Amino acid sequence: MFSFPAWVATVGLVALGSLNIVHALNNGVAKLPILGYNTWNAYQCNIDENLLLTTAKLMKSLGLQAAGYEYVNIDDCWAEKNRTAEGNIIEDQVRFKNGMKKLTQQIHALGLKTGIYGDSGWFTCAGYPGSYGNEVRDAQTFANMGFDYLKYDNCAIPYDNITRQGIVGKYQRMSDALIQVGKAVGKNFVFSLCEWGWSQVWLWGAQLGHSWRTTGDISTQWESLTSIINFNSFLTQATNFYGRNDMDMLQLGNGGLTFEESKSHFTAWALMKSPLLIGTNLSAITPEILGILTNKEILAINQDPVVGTSISPFRWGVNPDWTSNDTHPAxxxxxxxxxxxxxxxxxxxxxxxxxxxxxxxxxxxxxxxxxxxxxxxxxxxxxxxxxxxxxxxxxxxxxxxxxxxxxxxEPAGLYPACSVWWQCTDKNGTRVGG
Missing domain, CATH: 2.60.40.1180 (Golgi alpha-mannosidase II)
Structure with a gap:
């Protein structure tokens, strides 16, 4: 546990807010936080086309689509382990035997959008082909498959004498590729940077994509939630229209959290304007968890079309203000x-x-x-x-x-004349009472 001097934290937050507003990537998509589904938390590598199509249909029948959830995103492990002789990434020929293009067409026909997963290094985190050196080729592949969204991870980074650039440049390559391909095919992609916050991605992520992971992976423990909330409490000014601090996927319904903790999880993510990506097995979702995910009043704040900024702490409570504490955040x-x-x-x-x-x-x-x-x-x-x-x-x-x-x-005649009486004086300089 440590405390930031108040002036240091304040200056930092103002700078972040200014940078985001000036440099946000406004290409016509993802003005508001993304709402949808991601396969990783519930299934990891155990995914196939039937699961994705079933999940999409459940989003519709359970009322999630009506509540605003519109993306069905495939995470890692979807591809063959090797590229083709021509150098292309292709879908697993057994688990996605009918092809990604047909799958995305079926999901689009339900009125939903689709997302895919890639990596800025040689390999994905699970060992499948990454996109380093193939950014334009892979962006074209994702477009041909019909995807609308790309989550881009940070594993298997090439040696320094190959990249000869910082982490920003490594993500810039795919951002530029998506723009280039998007112009050619008439599509604006949603680009989500999964960089884990190691290089202060909240300072530069808005220049390249619509969201950026600020921390490591979430778990199903309360302490994981409080750690993420604590870290992001110092970054709230970095999020606004077209650019979002991504606090990672929602863990509701995956075990480990009580009902009250699940409500806190959803509330903090939604009101801090994080993307909301469900990571639950929808076939086994309980009415209680579904009720949390479809709280229309909370979602309305997350999707506010007039105010794009996050909530921020005004008092830390358990600890002195500006204290960083992973177990007791603001x-x-x-x-x-x-x-x-x-x-x-x-x-x-x-x-x-x-x-x-x-x-x-x-x-x-x-x-x-x-x-x-x-x-x-x-x-x-x-x-x-x-x-x-x-x-x-x-x-x-x-x-x-x-x-x-x-x-x-407020009603007339309240005493003292100021609610924070010690801050106020009469015009003759005397205290107002207390």
């Missing part, structure tokens, strides 16, 4: 939304907790005003908050998600 968060201010209260403790805050701790709340309170999980209107809000008995590892809307001036 607890009090807020951000702008199209119709109000969104709040997330995250209980990182192993016991129930009462969580309270002064409304104006959030920079998006006006002093001297009262706010209507909408609970985004119970889907209820919970009265009006004046100056403070308190959530009692938040479950261990649980979450509260709220949307506050301006409801006019």
């Amino acid at each position: 607890q009090y968060w807020s951000g702008q939304a199209q119709f109000g201010t969104v709040f997330m209260l995250l209980n990182t403790l192993n016991e129930p907790s009462t969580m309270t805050f002064n409304l104006t701790e959030s920079p998006f709340i006006r002093a001297g005003r009262q706010y209507s309170v909408r609970d985004l999980w119970t889907h209820t209107d919970n009265g009006t908050a004046v100056r403070t809000f308190t959530a009692k008995d938040v479950p261990p590892h649980g979450v509260i998600a709220l949307l506050l809307k301006d409801a006019g001036d």
Whole structure:
């Protein structure tokens, strides 16, 4: 556990926000976070065309497509282990015997989009052909197969005397190839960089793609979630329209997480505007997990067409502000939304907790005003908050998600005259009381 000086963290966040806004890759696709499915968490290499088509049909029948999930993405292990004599990557001839083009056509016919997986090195992480030195050839292959999206990994990097460039240049090669091929075939690809954050990808990823992994792989343990939330709490200004911090795939329903932890997982990912890629076996999904994934009020914040920015911490809670702690990340968060201010209260403790805050701790709340309170999980209107809000008995590892809307001036005659009384003075210089 360590603490950043507040001025260092603040300067860093402002710089990140400015860079993203100026350099975001706006090519007409993926203005908002991607919603969809990825095969890796549930199946790893045990994939075939029947599984993908079944999954696509389940996305439709379970109501996931109607909730906004539209991508069906194939991860590693889809190809033959060797390229053809002509140098092309081809699909596994047994598991995808009818060809990727037919599969993508079938999925497209359901009204969904399709994604494929590649690697910036010699091989993928599972040992299948990577794209280094074949970027244009492989981009053309992916286009011919009918894919709309490319997840691009970072395994088997060539020696320095071969690349003679940094990690940015290695990803630039495929970004340029996708643009070149896209222009030729009339398609704009969604390019997702899976670089794991080792080279500060949040500083440059928006110049090349629409999302970038900021950490290593997620697991099914609560500590994995808190570590990812903690790390990303210092990077929130790097995400905006056409460019997203990717916090990795959703682990709901894969075991290891309680129901409350699953809600916290989904809420943090959605409100921090990460892509939402389901990694669950949809054939075995429970109604409870499906209910979390299809929470329309939470999804509406993630897919806000007017405000593209993430929520950010306004108070850390358990620890002093600006403290990095993998097991106890920031607890009090807020951000702008199209119709109000969104709040997330995250209980990182192993016991129930009462969580309270002064409304104006959030920079998006006006002093001297009262706010209507909408609970985004119970889907209820919970009265009006004046100056403070308190959530009692938040479950261990649980979450509260709220949307506050301006409801006019606060009641007259409140004492003291300022909710944060020690910051205010009368015009003659005297304190207002407390």
